[in-house]
Amino acid sequence: MHESEEQYRDLYEEAERSKELYQSLLHSSADAIVICDTEQRTTYVSSVFTNLFGWSLDDIKGEKIPFIPGSEKEESLSIVRDVIEKGTTRHGYETKRFTRDGQTIDVSISISRYEDHEDRPAGILQILRDITDRKKMESQLQFAQRMEAIGTLAGGLAHDFNNLMMGILGNISIMMLDTEITQSGSKLTSQLLGYARKGKFELKVLDLNKIVQDSAEIFSRTRKEIAIHMDLSSTKSLAEMDRSQIEQVLFNLFINAADAMPDGGDLWLKTSIVQHGDIGQKPYTPASGSYAMLQVTDTGHGMDTETRNRVFDPFFTTKEMGRGTGLGLASAYGIIKAHAGYIEVASEIGQGTTFTIYLPLSKRKLSEAFKGDAKIKFGKGTILVVDDEEMILEIGTEMIGRMGYKTISARNGDEAISFYSENPDGIDLVVLDLIMPGTSGSETFERLKQINPGVKVLLASGYSIDSQAMELIDRGCNGFIQKPYNLEDLSRKIDELLRS
Known part of the structure; x- marks a missing residue:
């Protein structure tokens, strides 16, 4: 009897150690862990799961977790059935899940079956890893690669077009003429090169506040149905800029806002000075230093996800044929990139649109306006x-x-x-x-x-x-x-x- 008690105690202690090890492994995982029975009723969730998705075990014990989006349900349930019935294991399949507060996150899931002491299917173990940030980075990389590829095409096209324009402008200069079609051609090639980040730049240290103020004043005369509100930084936002290129960016954003508000509305222009650490989590890593920030916000109809994701693509436009080239915002993207800055967009249907621009501040002094002689210089040699x-x-x-x-x-x-x-x-x-x-x-x-x-x-x-x-x-x-x-x-x- 004494020997049996010792054996029992040894088995009990071994079971307790196994339980402690099991719990330690579950709690030490950096990924979320869910254990369910064969009917997918929850029996365990880790603290990481609770922190990530919002449900504690008390909330969902004995219930199915309501976190599978409708678009993912068929595939997810099919995988679970295969795991339970066939004992197969799936590692790292990527899908989406809801959190308790309704947000959608990207996850990578590994799922396997576990058996009871008689080797019968007892349930499933799911390990979920949040890959939302990684997917955003991948999306940004794909976007950058797409922009770079089309940018190369646009740059080559604009280079050839500039050579053609050279003949036209050269003859016009010689004859001292000017034509509307030539100016239109120059504007098109400027936008192509702006997108390709190979435009004509003359950088000077300028105050962004002044450029915003002047551009807004000009625009307000043409679109009186739009109320412009300005909240400009009390300190000068000095950055190295090509004035004409930055003005092109502003007018493209203003026109985009006006098109989104055909019956009029409000246009908010705000500037401030921020540090690279204030820019927050972005799909890019801003270089260290101070930035002049400009926000252009309209009260228009906003954009859906597809439009928002393609808004900087060259030749992409939601306007009817003949109303737009699709180069305005693409050239804005290229110009800001060429200024070592960043541009991003936030928009939802019915909520308006905000474009945010960051330009590196300059430590140099404000440049004086160019006072050149526009006459032809003659010479010998x-x-x-x-x-x-x-x-x-x-x-x-x-x-x-x-x-x-x-x-x-x-x-x-x-x-x-x-x-x-x-x-x-x-x-x-x-x-x-x-x-x-x-x-x-x-x-x-x-x-x-x-x-x-x-x-x-x-x-x-x-x-x-x-x-x-x-x-x-x-x-x-x-x-x-x-x-x-x-x-x-x-x-x-x-x-x-x-x-x-």
Whole structure:
């Protein structure tokens, strides 16, 4: 009898240790754990489950947990049946679940069957991991990849279009004409390059408050049915900006708001200074430092989830044919990215829309307004013009000739190197196309430098000043001009370089 009691006590103690280990494992898991019987009635939930979903064991013991969305019910119940009937195990299948307060979260679930002491199915063990943040990051990454891919396409398209516009604008400058269709073409290519983050930028330290104020005043004159309310920061929001590009962003947002309020409404503009830590949890990681924040909020009809997710996609528009290009908000996205900033949207049907922009604050002083002479600068000297596009070469050569300079034309890099090597002292400046087949602009520049370390070179490109152009400038290239340029812009740039 004594021996039996000892055996019983040993078995009891072993069972208690197993129970403690079992409970320790359940409580120490960072994932939510649910145990149900074969009828899916709850017998156990972990504290992590309670914290994540809101139900305690007292709330749902002996009941089915009402947390499967209708769209997920068929698949989820089919998986549970297979696990119970066949003893299969599912690891990490991704689905959605409701929390007690009605929120939907993304989860990864591993589910397995457990048996009783007679090896009969007794219930199921579910381990649920919250992957909501991961799914958001994946969505943001896919969005960024899609934007980058279409951005490359838009950039290439705009580069080719700028070369075409060069011929039109060049001839117009020569004839001292201007046409509405040319301005429309320039606006389209500007928006394409804005989206591709390769637009024409002239960064200066400016006050965002002032730009918002001026833009709002102009817009208010055209849309009197919209009441504009401003809550601007008491301190200057100084950031390095291209004024015309930021104005383009603002007007695109204003127009978007106006379209959402056809019968009028309220437009709220708010600026403030925030730190990167104040921006909160985002699908991106803001660089450390201070930011000028701008919020543009309307009281319009709002957007559904699909529209909100695609609002920055180029050529996506909800407007009827002929009413919009779908480039406005896409170019706004590209422009803000090119300013090392962030733009995001929050909107619900019937709740209006808020666009929030963050621009890095600058520690430099406020720039003075440019006070330049808009007249054509004439001069003397010899200029070598290099471009693989025959039309652009002809136009560029004629424009420079009209300024009083002698010109030499080269159709490619090899021709330019040959002409320059014959008379390096007789050529005062080289206007060099950056993107050329064969011997590229970069290679041509290096060869010219070998012939004459003091050669003066003005780079020209249908793209804006990118890393490739900046690298050449760092290596001694004298300047950059973006196509399409007019007679005044080109003459000013040439005069500046020849005087330096």
